[in-house]
Amino acid sequence: MGQVTSPQAETWVRAEDPSAVGAVRRQAVHLAEQAGFDATLIGQTAVAVSEAVSNLVKHAVEGAVMVRPHPETASTVELISLDRGPGMADIARALRDGYSTSGTLGIGMGAIARIATGYDVHSLPGKGTVLAMHFTAGDAAAPPQRASGVTRPIGDETVCGDAFAISEIGAVTTVMICDGLGHGHIAAQASQRAVELFQQVRDQEPLAILDHLHRGLSGTRGGAVGVARVEPGGVTFAGLGNISGWVAHAEGRQGMVSVPGITGHRGGRLRQFAYEVPAYATVVLHSDGLSARWDPSTMPGLFSRTPAVIAAGLMREAGTQRDDASVVTARPGA
Missing domain, CATH: 3.30.565.10 (Histidine kinase-like ATPase, C-terminal domain)
Incomplete structure (x- = not known):
């Protein structure tokens, strides 16, 4: 996959x-x-x-x-x-x-x-x-429902400047989210380029993937990028720019660290961090089109649902109309 x-x-x-x-x-x-x-x-x-x-x-x-x-x-x-x-x-x-x-x-x-x-x-x-x-279709295998995400453009725009990507290899799920700088087609060109670059190296560690995107987005508007590699028991995360990363469950959430900068243009030393992920928890990445103030306790039952429903529920509860918005969710594989 x-x-x-x-x-x-x-x-x-x-x-x-x-x-x-x-x-x-x-x-x-x-x-x-x-x-x-x-x-x-x-x-x-x-x-x-x-x-x-x-x-x-x-x-x-x-x-x-x-x-x-x-x-x-x-x-x-x-x-x-x-x-x-x-x-x-x-x-x-x-x-x-x-x-x-x-x-x-x-x-x-x-x-x-x-x-x-x-x-x-x-x-x-x-x-x-x-x-x-x-x-x-037919006898095709049903999706494992380990990861999902949604995007929504600002206001009445028809093109969203945010994008996400999902890779599933064995028990490892790697997700990438990109918030292209600005809005509309120019921002979308940057985020779509990030998706293409992610495809080339999606089997690597998040730090290596982020470094590849940082170099590859230099000819675009650039943006904020977060990459998370989710596997049984834990997540490895690397982010550059204003991407929020969380390990969330019904009782609360733990933040993950993204370093300041603009992918493709400027930033300090890229770093990778590891966090524990209990089997009942969900890894959440989202752009600043969602407020970071959401609280799992105000959405009882949401974090027991599938990643698609969690992502859409967070978009409804925390999404703003003042910016492109994107959220991607992933759970550890078996």
């Missing part, structure tokens, strides 16, 4: 109008065809995606949804949705076929769970819901 996710792979759609249902469904069908789904699975994917987006349009507050190739495998299509209310008090009840209420996103949840190859939900009454579901 080791597919790299680029910033162009993600487009968030506001679920404020019924037209969002058709737009997201068409994108899901297009991606399913590219992933090699047969006609039956394409149709099932379209039904589940339509149901999920319809729920947002009918019941959610500030709902948003995206559909994309899964960051861990090209044979899988993933949908992630999030909103700020009303939330569900009883997720198990909402997953029963036929259950509905005007006060929750319960309509169709049972059908979604049955059709999807995999799904995960986190919901808090009054706070909102995060849903991640994926569909895998």
Whole structure:
């Protein structure tokens, strides 16, 4: 494994109008065809995606949804949705076929769970819901769900200057996040170049990867970069610039050190640090498009969910509209 996710792979759609249902469904069908789904699975994917987006349009507050190739495998299509209310008090009840209420996103949840190859939900009454579901082609292996991430452009921009990349080799998961300096296409050129450079050396230690990116981004606007190598029991981290790194779990979080500078331009001596990662913890890297003040204790249950739901939940809770934003999450492999 080791597919790299680029910033162009993600487009968030506001679920404020019924037209969002058709737009997201068409994108899901297009991606399913590219992933090699047969006609039956394409149709099932379209039904589940339509149901999920319809729920947002009918019941959610500030709902948003995206559909994309899964960051861990090209044979899988993933949908992630999030909103700020009303939330569900009883997720198990909402997953029963036929259950509905005007006060929750319960309509169709049972059908979604049955059709999807995999799904995960986190919901808090009054706070909102995060849903991640994926569909895998034929006999292809389902994604291991060890790592995920999301990006979101500033304001109404269509291009995000942040990007992330994921590599999984055996029990080792290596993730990279880049916040290109500025916004728009110029920032995206830097972050996309970082993704390409990461591909070349993704099997190396974070310090070596960061050094390779630092030299390779010299002809671009540059940016802030963090690289984490996650394996059973621990994480090795190297960062240059304003990237926040954390080892987080339900009870709290521990910060990881990134040295000051701009990758590709200036910085002090690059350094690598090692931290313990309990089996129940998640490694989180994010750009300054997310406030660093988030607190796991205010999001009960979130850090027991899959990396995709954790990443989207953090984007909803800590993301700002004043900057491009990105967050990537990873757990130790078996």
